[in-house]
Amino acid sequence: MLGAFGIGAVLGAVVLQRARGKFSTEAVLSAATVVFGAVLLSTALLHNLQILCGLMLFGGAAWTVFMSLFNTIIQKLAPDWIRARVLASYLFVFQGSVALGSTLWGFAAQRTSLRWALLASGAGIGLSLLLQFPLRLPSTPVDLSPWNHWDEPHMFHEPSAENAAEVGPVLVSVRYVIDPAKTGDFLNEMYKYERVRRRDGATRWGIYYDSESPHTYLEIFLVNTLAEHERQHDHFTVADHELEKRVQSYTVEQSKVKHFIYAKKTKRS
Helix, strand or coil: CHHHHHHHHHHHHHHHHHHHHHCCHHHHHHHHHHHHHHHHHHHHHCCCHHHHHHHHHHHHHHHHHHHHHHHHHHHHCCCHHHHHHHHHHHHHHHHHHHHHHHHHHHHHHHHCCHHHHHHHHHHHHHHHHHHHCCCCCCCCCCCCCECCCCCCCCCCCCCCHHHHCCCCCEEEEEEEEECHHHHHHHHHHHHHHHHHHHHCCCCEEEEEEECCEEEEEEEEEEECCHHHHHHHHHHCEHHHHHHHHHHHCCECCCCEEEEEECCCCCCCC
């Protein structure tokens, strides 16, 4: 049965190439989920080895389709500078879930029977299809190439490359003057922008309005060091630029960026 599963996994790679050309990723993943759940249910209900080996071919193919598509999606959604860490986190969660699931279903089989454990597992996989409605797969056709548009901060004292790692924290402020009629839309886009800032290295983030001029907003975020803020410039992508354009579409004048560096206490001789 394991051999048939392995052969099916190889055949699944061939089927996947043709399926992706005709159907959407969501449809292919849903079909693979249905097939894998059906194979588990069949394993619980059938006792003929030849039939089970034939079904395992479909199970192996479904497993390959599922794994290949998810690995591809993860890689397409991660920029170059963080792709290795994203993959590591994904594999940690995925493999950890497999280990926890194996423990759970082993415990269920011990308490009930192997048949009931497989039936429950197969039914659970089938019910997981309902998650596609509230949790749609993200769109992968996005341009994640770097797009560095920020000006370097003007400093009265330029630190060396070695000292830049020690200078900080750095407080960055961006002043927006917006159309008052578009306040709600502006804030919705800004809170999406928060994820970009934090992803690129910001440890704190906030958006504030001027009490004397309600249509004036100040975005501030904190980065640990000047060197980290300089790297932050290289983390911005072309896809992020689309979000920035939406933010800027609500402004009535050019945004102004300022950098403030933490003033450390000097030692007296």
